[in-house]
Amino acid sequence: MDDIFNNLDSFVDGFSWTIRLTLVSAAFAFAIGVLLTAMRVSPVPLLRASATVYVETIRNTPLTLVLLFCGLGLGNTMQLQFSDRVEWDVFWLAVVGLSAYTACFVAESLRAGINTIPFGQAEAARSLGLTFGQNLRLIVLPQALRTVIGPLGSVFIALTKNTTVASVAGLGVQEASREMRLLFDQGQTDVLVVFIGFAIGFIILTLPVGYFFGWLSKRLAVAR
Amino acid sequence: MNLLQQSQASVLFDAPGPKARARYTVYSVITIAALIALLAWVVIQFDRRGDQWAAEKWTPFLQPETWTAFILPGMANTLGAAAVATVFALVFGVIFGIGRLSDHAWVRVPAGMVVEFFRAIPLLMLIFFTMAIGGPLGQALTFVFAVPFRIVVDPFTAVVIGLTLYNGSVLAEIFRAGINAVPKGQSEAAYSLGMRKSQVMRLVLLPQAVTTMMPAIIMQLVVLLKDSALGYIVAFPEMLRAFTLIATGEQNVIPAAMVCAVIYIAINLSLTRLAIWLERRNARRGRATAHVGAAPGVDAAVAAVPAASVPTPSVQPDDTPEPVDRDGTDPAGPDAPGGGRPAG
Amino acid sequence: MRVRRIGAITAAAAAATLVLSSCGLVGGSAEYESILQKAEETGTLVIGVKYDQPGLGLETPEGPVGFDVDVATYVAGQLGVTPENIEWVETASSNREPFLEQGQVDLVFATYSITEERQDIVSFGGPYYVAQQDILVAADNNDINSPEDLADQPLCSASGSRSAETITETMEIPAQLREAGNYSECIELLSGGSVAAVTTDNIILAGFAAQRPGELRMLNQPFQEERYGVGMPHGDTETCEAVNAAIAQMWEDGSAAEFLENHFGETDFAYAEEQPDFEPCPAA
Numbered sequence: 001m002d003d004i005f006n007n008l009d010s011f012v013d014g015f016s017w018t019i020r021l022t023l024v025s026a027a028f029a030f031a032i033g034v035l036l037t038a039m040r041v042s043p044v045p046l047l048r049a050s051a052t053v054y055v056e057t058i059r060n061t062p063l064t065l066v067l068l069f070c071g072l073g074l075g076n077t078m079q080l081q082f083s084d085r086v087e088w089d090v091f092w093l094a095v096v097g098l099s100a101y102t103a104c105f106v107a108e109s110l111r112a113g114i115n116t117i118p119f120g121q122a123e124a125a126r127s128l129g130l131t132f133g134q135n136l137r138l139i140v141l142p143q144a145l146r147t148v149i150g151p152l153g154s155v156f157i158a159l160t161k162n163t164t165v166a167s168v169a170g171l172g173v174q175e176a177s178r179e180m181r182l183l184f185d186q187g188q189t190d191v192l193v194v195f196i197g198f199a200i201g202f203i204i205l206t207l208p209v210g211y212f213f214g215w216l217s218k219r220l221a222v223a224r
Numbered sequence: 225m226n227l228l229q230q231s232q233a234s235v236l237f238d239a240p241g242p243k244a245r246a247r248y249t250v251y252s253v254i255t256i257a258a259l260i261a262l263l264a265w266v267v268i269q270f271d272r273r274g275d276q277w278a279a280e281k282w283t284p285f286l287q288p289e290t291w292t293a294f295i296l297p298g299m300a301n302t303l304g305a306a307a308v309a310t311v312f313a314l315v316f317g318v319i320f321g322i323g324r325l326s327d328h329a330w331v332r333v334p335a336g337m338v339v340e341f342f343r344a345i346p347l348l349m350l351i352f353f354t355m356a357i358g359g360p361l362g363q364a365l366t367f368v369f370a371v372p373f374r375i376v377v378d379p380f381t382a383v384v385i386g387l388t389l390y391n392g393s394v395l396a397e398i399f400r401a402g403i404n405a406v407p408k409g410q411s412e413a414a415y416s417l418g419m420r421k422s423q424v425m426r427l428v429l430l431p432q433a434v435t436t437m438m439p440a441i442i443m444q445l446v447v448l449l450k451d452s453a454l455g456y457i458v459a460f461p462e463m464l465r466a467f468t469l470i471a472t473g474e475q476n477v478i479p480a481a482m483v484c485a486v487i488y489i490a491i492n493l494s495l496t497r498l499a500i501w502l503e504r505r506n507a508r509r510g511r512a513t514a515h516v517g518a519a520p521g522v523d524a525a526v527a528a529v530p531a532a533s534v535p536t537p538s539v540q541p542d543d544t545p546e547p548v549d550r551d552g553t554d555p556a557g558p559d560a561p562g563g564g565r566p567a568g
Numbered sequence: 569m570r571v572r573r574i575g576a577i578t579a580a581a582a583a584a585t586l587v588l589s590s591c592g593l594v595g596g597s598a599e600y601e602s603i604l605q606k607a608e609e610t611g612t613l614v615i616g617v618k619y620d621q622p623g624l625g626l627e628t629p630e631g632p633v634g635f636d637v638d639v640a641t642y643v644a645g646q647l648g649v650t651p652e653n654i655e656w657v658e659t660a661s662s663n664r665e666p667f668l669e670q671g672q673v674d675l676v677f678a679t680y681s682i683t684e685e686r687q688d689i690v691s692f693g694g695p696y697y698v699a700q701q702d703i704l705v706a707a708d709n710n711d712i713n714s715p716e717d718l719a720d721q722p723l724c725s726a727s728g729s730r731s732a733e734t735i736t737e738t739m740e741i742p743a744q745l746r747e748a749g750n751y752s753e754c755i756e757l758l759s760g761g762s763v764a765a766v767t768t769d770n771i772i773l774a775g776f777a778a779q780r781p782g783e784l785r786m787l788n789q790p791f792q793e794e795r796y797g798v799g800m801p802h803g804d805t806e807t808c809e810a811v812n813a814a815i816a817q818m819w820e821d822g823s824a825a826e827f828l829e830n831h832f833g834e835t836d837f838a839y840a841e842e843q844p845d846f847e848p849c850p851a852a
Contacts, residue, residue, distance in 0.1 A: 043237045043244075046252045050259060060446070060492035061485050062453035064464060069485075072477055072753065076760035077276060078269040086722045086744040086763075122236050132237035140236065161346040168348075168457045168727060170757075172747025177349045178727070184356040185728055187685070195353045203344045273760060289629035358666055376670045378663055457749065459660030461619075469627050472620050472752035475779060 623775020
């Protein structure tokens with residue numbers, strides 16, 4: 001256990017980056033995901049097509065490659081600089097990649113949610129004279145969101161774990177798995193103890209989130 | 225029938241009149257302009273910075289030696305590792321998925337803990353750990369599998385072990401959901417015929433579960449294949465690593481990453497199409513496709529469903545019949561275990 | 569019973585893959601008393617080199633090329649193994665010790681620094697070259713002329729490498745670290761201007777500089793020694809002595825200088841021209 005407590009600061013340091021990456025990326029991923037979903041059900045065929053192409057492309061690319069494009073393509077080749085401090089610069093680059101990737105899964109979940117809404121709902125809305133935007137905003141999306149809270153929780157948890165990839169792939173965010181690897185490389189600690197310590201860290205991060213979303217999805221379930 | 229499918233036939237919006245049609249044309253034009261602007265920005269920036277479109281950065285991919293020396297061996301390693309990991313993960317998934325359904329608590333509880341633990345841990349951490357503890361782990365594996373030679377933990381083994389444990393745990397949940405989705409009458413009928421528990425599982429439940437879960441299983445294999453790209457971090461010579469080596473020699477990181485992405489997308493899209501085709505076939509044969517546990521907290525399937533495994537299996541191609549039991553009152557939404565409507 | 573068939577196939581495939589995937593991992597030279605004996609009796613060697621380091625060991629369609637590869641070929645030649653009987657294997661930094669321990673390679677020539685911890689697990693011949701840590705910057709960067717100038721500058725090094733820590737912790741220069749997956753990513757970041765400098769062993773930096781003539785500049789202010797040895801199984805005295813004799817011969821007849829000139833002659837890298845002092849071989 002000493003191996004954990006003696007290295008508590010690298011533990012805390014690593015997980016603080018993990019949590020920041022997760023929360024910020026989740027917010028952006030959700031926003032982009034909703035936008036993509038709106039595009040996919042919109043009356044303009046071109047918007048529908050471009051959203052589909054986006055989702056199918058990014059979803060089928062390994063996250064490692066997506067982040068590599070952010071680190072070397074966006075950050076380096078295209079000179080997109082977010083901050084003078086390297087650690088914040090790579091943080092925001094990682095956020096771009098993680099949100100772009102996660103947004104696809106948010107969009108897919110929402111689409112599945114829209115599938116479950118009886119179309120009488122939308123028809124009724126139209127017969128009241130609601131426009132497409134109103135229909136989506138007031139009738140369809142609120143119901144869809146409530147039905148997919150469970151899957152969205154899973155996407156959120158997957159995102160938490162995916163932040164580890166930002167430690168490699170040309171970015172080098174110093175999140176938890178990187179700190180764990182550093183302790184391994186230094187060779188002064190028991191590998192098994194350190195691994196279990198960091199594993200418990202991730203379980204603590206993901207388990208309550210899972211229960212929270214489970215509770216929420218039950219509470220907000222649409223009774224039909 | 226569902227909303228999305230109807231959206232072409234305009235459920236969310238009325239059939240456009242002349243004014244609306246004009247407006248949509250304007251939107252289309254704006255979209256095109258935005259897309260072209262974005263594309264132009266990327267193209268120009270890539271050109272200005274480091275001359276990424278220079279012919280000499282792309283010609284290596286036209287030379288057969290690049291393919292025979294780097295890309296094809298890399299692809300073989302990626303597919304090989306994915307294939308080996310798939311086989312082990314399926315075995316792991318069946319064992320632990322059935323284990324979690326056991327009547328004996330001493331089987332059910334440990335199986336559940338193993339599955340939940342490995343679903344909560346990032347794959348990258350598993351790979352790092354496997355590499356770091358390689359020596360003792362190799363000995364342990366040699367002992368456990370009782371093979372007449374020493375198992376060596378090299379990058380290949382580390383990647384396969386990581387992929388197996390993680391995806392195996394997810395598959396265990398898929399199998400469990402699939403078995404749960406088989407109507408109760410099936411096993412009751414089997415028991416009444418005098419079958420033993422193992423026979424019911426083997427002859428009645430598992431075959432039906434595998435068939436209904438096939439699309440979800442294949443989608444998980446897409447995840448597995450994509451995740452094998454993490455092997456490049458521990459210098460396992462898979463496809464991404466092969467492209468890294470090309471980039472080191474030819475100094476064309478960006479072009480190499482683009483070609484690599486295209487290949488991955490092609491492979492994964494074909495696997496996705498296969499899943500969709502299977503789902504359609506299931507639907508034609510009157511079986512619904514069950515969906516795996518998304519509602520964390522509802523059951524023990526809490527910790528972590530991987531990014532793709534939850535949303536994707538539930539996504540229906542636009543013209544398949546609706547997957548979810550809409551008339552049911554399942555509170556967990558479209559992806560709840562057993563949310564499918566098995567037509568036994 | 570289609571599914572049962574699928575189950576049977578899966579089980580058979582599991583067994584087959586277990587056997588096949590593991591069979592490829594055995595082998596090596598357990599049946600010989602020393603690597604030297606294997607070389608003499610079979611005339612073949614399995615040699616581990618880097619595949620991703622230009623100038624030292626870089627994979628090409630014709631096989632790996634570089635200084636380490638040349639040295640390995642020369643030493644193998646002295647042990648009686650012709651170039652076509654050498655089997656090259658990639659040994660990344662993380663798997664050099666396991667590969668030697670488990671007999672997947674006979675010798676390792678892979679920028680393999682001799683350290684005390686490693687000597688507990690494997691033995692070393694040589695060193696055949698003493699590299700030193702140095703810093704690489706863009707050719708048109710006139711602001712950085714010594715390690716001290718790196719204060720507050722973005723500095724790249726590969727993940728898993730300690731080179732950057734030498735600067736930030738041992739030398740206490742507050743550079744901003746950027747970790748990349750490997751050094752070729754670092755060089756990409758340097759050419760793009762995302763980082764101001766890259767640090768690691770000077771011979772590795774020179775290999776990258778040679779790929780981009782005129783674009784990159786080495787400070788040539790070395791500050792930390794890395795003695796590159798020939799990795800071999802632990803306690804293999806006989807082979808160690810034979811390897812040392814071969815290395816001495818290589819420096820004496822001018823081959824070493826020729827290899828260095830071939831790979832780094834076009835750069836401003838001031839490579840060593842003398843044979844380094846050997847480490848004692850393990851006691852027989």
